[in-house]
Amino acid sequence: MNRNLLLIPLLALGLAACGDASTPAEEDHDHAEGAHAEEPARGEHGGRLLQQDGYTVELAIAEDGTPPKYQAWLYRGDKPLPATAGTVAVALTRLGGIAERHVLAPRPDGSLMANTVVGEPHSFDVVVSARIDGRDLRWSYPSYEGRTTIPAHIAQQSGLRVAPAGPGTIADEHEVQGLLTPVEGRVANVAARFPGPIRALRANVGDTVRAGQPLATVESNLSLTTYTVNAPISGVVLARNASVGSVASENSTLFEIADLSTLWVDLHVFGADAQHIRAGVPVQVTRLSDGVVAHTTLERVLPGTATASQSTVARASLSNADGLWRPGSAVKARITVEQQPARLVVPLSALQTFRDWEAVFVRVGDDYEVRPLELGKRDAQRVEVLSGLSPGDQVVVEQSYVVKADIEKSGASHDH
Missing domain, CATH: 2.40.30.170 (Efflux pump adaptor protein, beta barrel domain)
Incomplete structure (x- = not known):
């Protein structure tokens, strides 16, 4: 049986062994907020409702007609507030400790929006800070997508292998x-010097012969004496065009020899x-x-x-x-x-299609997460990465489909 067919069942069995419903081990393999937790409340704009001290911030990532940016609406109780009634900032910590900050500003439509883009994947720990009517408010929560946790021993059993992204070359092939x-000039046609019956043959097709080695004995019709036909070069006998007792005509080819x-x-x-x-x-x-x-x-x-x-x-x-x-x-x-030369390359074996992206999966500790890529030139073995990775990122280069399957199984493919 093909070993690859066993990998996903093996992964599932290994992950199940991490814990059951009554143990904390299962919590360690939660893939995304909402996979095992209650779905967060949503507001009229489809954003997450963050409530504290009678105030509400509805927070969403706007993607309609714009690159992904944070957008928010303010409320006191259930009544909308103007965008100028407060301030909102969103601090994100991505896998590997990478931090970024998005400050939202008022817009004419009554919302607040950041002018900074939220890069894919939208997978991070979130801290939202707001100040409304002079009150400081704060919320924190995880928001993961395209992320899963695979213990090291399960990853090893599944054949997952990672390698650092780094510089390389792309070949025009x-x-x-x-x-x-055979090389021209290294093929010899061995002929009889004088016509006459062939008395002996000492080489067969496929034999390796050396220069000067006797190949045949021919009796001359002119002198009635025998003479030896020798190999003019060292090589392999490709053809023998004679048999004992047959008559060799003058300059007829007895053997074809080639230096191979x-x-x-x-x-x-x-x-x-x-x-x-x-x-x-x-x-x-x-x-x-x-x-x-x-x-x-x-x-x-x-x-x-x-x-x-x-x-x-x-x-x-x-x-x-x-x-x-x-x-x-x-x-x-x-x-x-x-x-x-290319600043950053990954092997083609690392690429997967995820949503509508060409992507790879990176490992940080026991966590694996999707990285959408902008790709450049490629050859038969590797592809240039223009954006989406940093030098040294640990990329899954073998059995990456196992990570993709585990993320899709967990429901963590897309969640804000």
Whole structure:
């Protein structure tokens, strides 16, 4: 059974083991205000009602037609007050101890609104301070979204792995197909010097031979004496075109031998991509039979196009010390045209879709929280982060979907 299919049940079982309904341990795994607590009272504008000493502040995050900003309405008893009757400030503490402050100012519509944006996720501990009719009022409460708690041993069992966000490079890469061929000039066709019957053959297809090694014995029709045909180069016998007793004609090919210690990789590049390919750039070649990867450098881009495919052929050399790269085999390759430095990158494996965001999850202690990202360039392995993370943030890079599933299960995906 695929191990990944067991991860979410394992996580659920482990979390259940943290406590039952009669123990405080369950409280440690509350994901969001409202998941196990009474939903806060809401006012006529949909905001949270904060009440004290006969005064009420209705507080909301305005998102209609504006970037998210705090908005408030003031009341004495059940009667609205003008926006100028008091002041409101909201202090937030985000996961990891990051603090921010939003001061609300009166508006013509009778509300107060901050001019500072409340960044996503809207997940923080909140302290609201107000002064109405000369009275100082204060409220504090948690307001979490996209956050969950996973004990360390459960995270380990679930395969969660984190790594710090940091600088890296984004590669301009081209995925192409290719074919392995013997290097020109390292293939020899072994011929009989004089016609006559073949008396002995001493090599078979696939044999490794050395230069000067006897390959065949032929009886000359002219002198009626035998002579030896030797290997002109060291290499592997690719073909044997003779049999004992048959007659070798003059200059007929008896064997084909190739030095396969190095092979050419002919890569087929199509269309406009060919304009970006140049000699000297790195190439990663993958053997399709077993996934083995080799790294080499592009040597040249051949003039003209391949007749059958109308592609441009880019050629690299490949060391074949183990002999497992075989001429005629298809390979896939990645040509890296350029590498651009980026201030902050994360692996593609860290990305998840959360609500309508491309996001990652960060870990602080045993807490995990979503981070919506603005992304830049990407390659086959990593993506540039333009905003949403700070260098050193501990990002979940493996099994991040487990965190996403736990947040969605808890109902903490979106709560103000």
